[in-house]
Amino acid sequence: MPLSLLAREAGRVQICGHRGYSLHYPENTLPAFQAAKSWGATMVEIDVVLTADGEPIILHDLTVVRTTDGHGFAADLSLERIRSLDAGSWFHQRFAGTRIPTLVEVLDWANGEEMRLLIEIKEAERADLAVDRVASLVAATGTADRVVLISFDHVLLKRAINRHSGIRTEAITHARHADIVGVLRACGASSVSIELDMFHPDDAQALHAAGCSNRVSVPGPGKLAEYWRGGRDLLPKIVDWIGDGMIDAISGDDVPFIAKLVERAGRAS
Secondary structure (H helix, E strand, O other): OOOOOOOHHHHHOOEEEEEEOOOOOOOOHHHHHHHHHHOOOOEEEEEEEEEEOEEEEEEEOEEEOOOOOOOOEEOOHHHHHHHHHHHHOOOOOHHHOOOOOOOHHHHHHHHHOEEEEEEEEEEOOOOHHHHHHHHHHHHOOOOOOHHEEEEHHHHHHHHHHHHHHOOOEEOOOOOOOHHHHHHHHHHHOOOOEHHHHHHHHHHHHHHHEEEEEEEEOOOOHHHHHHHHHHOOHHHHHHHHHOOOOOOOEEEEOOOHHHHHHHHHHHOOO
């Protein structure tokens, strides 16, 4: 049974680990995904780019410089070379030897752990090929009921839906649009991802009336502490929105923190 992105249909608010439990684990790696689940996540958001030989791998940046001991663009490196890189030591020595996972590995993991995946297409040079490869692997692994394709590129999402029937998509935006439902209808998406500072309950009501869902990205306690020091507390409002059914999924790097918000709102199950 496909996952409903609407909290009212799913019976709970989804807890999404951004690149896994990326606050305390190396982002976009299997240890980060497993830790996200252990701390309460029901889904993880991952990023996909292609290797030189067209293999979808889980990597946020176009280059391997920031998160591995390698150099260069992923698009110029073979899968064999990518798999030889250390993707954990940059974060902490205890993660030494952690590898960049392939999409197939993560799809298999999601099946085994009964987790959902939000797959963001980060590939810049061969974006349509990346969509086609992702769709093919999702079909081959029988994970269509667990996967939502997401992107800032709404035109890409529209093309993806036209080429691959049955694929579900979520449009990412960092703006508050005058007609958010119209934005989703224009690209065929059934959900929107938005930052907390652009979220408004009126928009949530309009989305829900149209059968569309939302996912709200929330900063961690460190960032929210800036508000607390200034005599402002955003948490009661966030908890109220979750409890009132305005938010369908909540996303962040600090998985235990966002899981606690959902628990406080009484929307964990």
